[in-house]
Amino acid sequence: MKEKLFVLMQYLIPQHLLSRAAGWVARSQTPWIKNTFIEWFVKRYNVDMSLAQEENPLAYACFNDFFTRALKPGARPIDPDAASIVLPADGAISQLGDIADGRIFQAKGQGYTTLELLGGDAALAGEFAGGTFATVYLSPRDYHRVHMPYGGKLRKMVAIPGDLFSVNDATAKGVPRLFSRNERVAAIFDTDIGPMAVVMVGAMIVAGIETVWAGEVAPIKRQIQTTDYVATPATEIELAKGAEMGRFKLGSTAIVLFAKGRVTWDGQLRAGSPTVMGQRMGHVQS
Numbered sequence: 001m002k003e004k005l006f007v008l009m010q011y012l013i014p015q016h017l018l019s020r021a022a023g024w025v026a027r028s029q030t031p032w033i034k035n036t037f038i039e040w041f042v043k044r045y046n047v048d049m050s051l052a053q054e055e056n057p058l059a060y061a062c063f064n065d066f067f068t069r070a071l072k073p074g075a076r077p078i079d080p081d082a083a084s085i086v087l088p089a090d091g092a093i094s095q096l097g098d099i100a101d102g103r104i105f106q107a108k109g110q111g112y113t114t115l116e117l118l119g120g121d122a123a124l125a126g127e128f129a130g131g132t133f134a135t136v137y138l139s140p141r142d143y144h145r146v147h148m149p150y151g152g153k154l155r156k157m158v159a160i161p162g163d164l165f166s167v168n169d170a171t172a173k174g175v176p177r178l179f180s181r182n183e184r185v186a187a188i189f190d191t192d193i194g195p196m197a198v199v200m201v202g203a204m205i206v207a208g209i210e211t212v213w214a215g216e217v218a219p220i221k222r223q224i225q226t227t228d229y230v231a232t233p234a235t236e237i238e239l240a241k242g243a244e245m246g247r248f249k250l251g252s253t254a255i256v257l258f259a260k261g262r263v264t265w266d267g268q269l270r271a272g273s274p275t276v277m278g279q280r281m282g283h284v285q286s
Contacts, residue, residue, distance in 0.1 A: 025037060025063065026062065026063040026064045026067070026249060026250065027062055027063075027064055028062060028063070029061050029062050034060075034061075034062050034063050034066075035058050037063045038057045038058060038060070038063055038066050039057070039058070041063070041066075041067075041140075042057050045140045045141035046141060047141045048141070051071050051072055051075040051143075052069045052070070052071060052072070053069065053070045053071060053072055054069065054070075064208075064249045067144055067249065067250060068144055068145060068210075068247045068248075068249065069143075069144075070145075071143055076143065076147075076276065076277045076278040077278055078241060078242030078278040079278060079279060079280040081280070081283070083283050083284040083286075084241075084280045084281075084282070084283055084284075085149050085150050085256075085258075085263055085265075085280070085281050085282040085283060085284070086147075086148075086149055086150070086241060086242060086277075086278050086279060086280060086281055087136065087149070087275045087276060087277055087278065087279050087280075087281045088136060088146050088147050088148070088149050088198060088245075088254050088256060088277065089136050089138050089143070089144075089145070089146050089147065089254050089275065089277050090138065090139055090142035090143045090144075090275060090276055090277050091136055091137045091138040091139040091142060091274075091275050092136070092137050092139060092272060092273065092274050092275055093134065093135070093136060093137075093269055093270065093271055093272065093273040093275060094107075094135040094136065094137045094253065094271060095107070095133075095134075095135045095271050096132075096133060096134035096135065096265050096269060096270075096271075097132070097133065097265075098130070098131070098132055098133075099114055099128055099129065099130060099131045099132065099133055099257070100130075102114050102115060102125065102129060104117065104133050104135075104179075104255075106135075106177070106178060106179060110175075110176055110177070110178070111177075112176075112177040112178070112179060112180035112181075113125070113180065114128050114129075114257070116177060116180035116181075117179060117180040117184075117186070117199060117255065118158065118186050118197065118199075119158045119160045119186065119224045119226075120224070121158070124188065127194075127195045127259055128195065128197065128257045128258070128259055128260075129260060130260035130261075131257060131258050131259045131260045131261075131262070131263075132257070132258050132260075132262070132263050132264075132265065132282075133255060133256065133257050133258075134255070134256045134265060134269075134281060134282075135179070135253060135254075135255045135256075136253065136254050136255075136256070136275055137252075137253050138248065138252060138253065138254065143277060144247060144248055145244050145246070145247040145277075146198065146200060146244070146245055146246045146247060146248070146254050147242055147243060147244050147245060147277050147278065148189075148198070148239045148240065148241050148242060148243050148244075148245050149196070149198065149241070149256050149281065150191055150193070150196055150241050150284075151191060151192075151238075151239065151240045151241040151243075152189030152190055152191035152196055152238070152239065153189060153190050153191075153230070153236065153237065153238045154187060154188070154189055154213065154229045154230075154236075154237040154238070154239070155188045155189060155190050155195075155228075155229060155230050156187075156188045156226055156227060156228050156229060156230075157185065157186070157187050157188070157211065157213075157214065157217070157226070157227045157229065158185070158186040158188070158224060158225070158226050158227075159184075159185050159217050159220045159224065159225040159226075159227075160183065160184050160185070160186065160220065160224050161183055161220040161221065161222055161223070161224070162181050162182045162183040162184065162202075162220075163181050163182050163183070179199075179201050179253065179255060182201050182202055182203060183201075183202035183209075183220055184199055184200060184201045184202060184209075185199070185200045185209050185211065185217045185220075185246070186198075186199045186200075187199075187200075187211065187245065187246070189239075193258070193259075193262045193263070193284050194258070194259040194262050195257075195258075195259050196256070196257065196258055197255075197256070197257040198245060198246075198254060198255070198256055198257075199254065199255040199256075199257070200246055200248065200252070200253075200254055201252050201253040201254070201255065202248075202252055203250075203252040203253070208248075208249035209246065209247075209248055209249070209252075210246055210247050210248075210249070211245060211246040212239075212243075212244055212245055212246060213229070213237045214227070242278055261285060262284065262285060263282050263283070263284060263285060264282055264283055264285055265281060265282040266280060266281060266282050266283070269281065269282075
């Protein structure tokens with residue numbers, strides 16, 4: 001009953017207004033505002049600052065800077081195997097598996113289509129037909145940047161407006177098509193094993209989504225925005241495995257897609273498995 005009430009409340013409250021208000025607080029450099037917010041967050045989520053480049057949480061100019069803090073060099077080593085696929089973020093596996101009949105499993109009784117997730121582009125969705133997916137939920141207490149699971153060249157970025165439901169387990173079970181209805185940014189890369197998509201999904205209280213090539217992309221306006229990055233050599237962007245590709249201003253979810261027959265996920269990973277950015281998630285099929 002409690003979970004159903006939690007989900008129902010999210011349909012009723014002004015999701016975007018609440019999230020943008022949180023964004024104002026998270027950007028504030030007023031000492032008493034940002035220090036109060038940071039101190040509450042560190043205590044509430046038992047945040048370990050020992051791996052951060054700046055270990056003093058109150059030294060950050062605003063909450064956003066604290067939340068998207070950089071780690072010390074070597075804190076997240078990248079799996080060195082050339083054939084490995086690595087975890088894009090700290091947190092936990094929400095789900096992973098095969099894309100069956102164009103659908104991605106969300107939670108018991110819930111799913112959504114690749115077509116919906118990628119903004120309605122049928123040709124693009126078709127590139128991942130029969131492929132594999134992995135959904136990683138970024139834990140509030142951990143490192144909050146998203147990194148490349150595998151090296152590739154950016155082909156396009158699709159910014160898709162939508163809702164801002166929470167992305168925890170209760171909402172994943174209770175909100176149909178959650179990840180394909182929330183605001184999100186889909187980055188499509190061409191790799192030596194075919195196309196790879198990394199979709200950064202927004203959520204309630206998420207005040208922004210950034211990429212390393214375009215800066216802040218979300219909040220997103222009402223229409224889908226597609227940017228082509230292979231039109232001219234001047235716009236080409238290539239990122240190595242493990243390189244930072246984006247970050248959330250407050251946390252959410254990253255979904256990774258590969259084409260059919262390209263990748264096999266490691267057998268020990270399942271829903272609920274903890275994740276550490278840079279560790280092995282799967283391997284390229286020979």
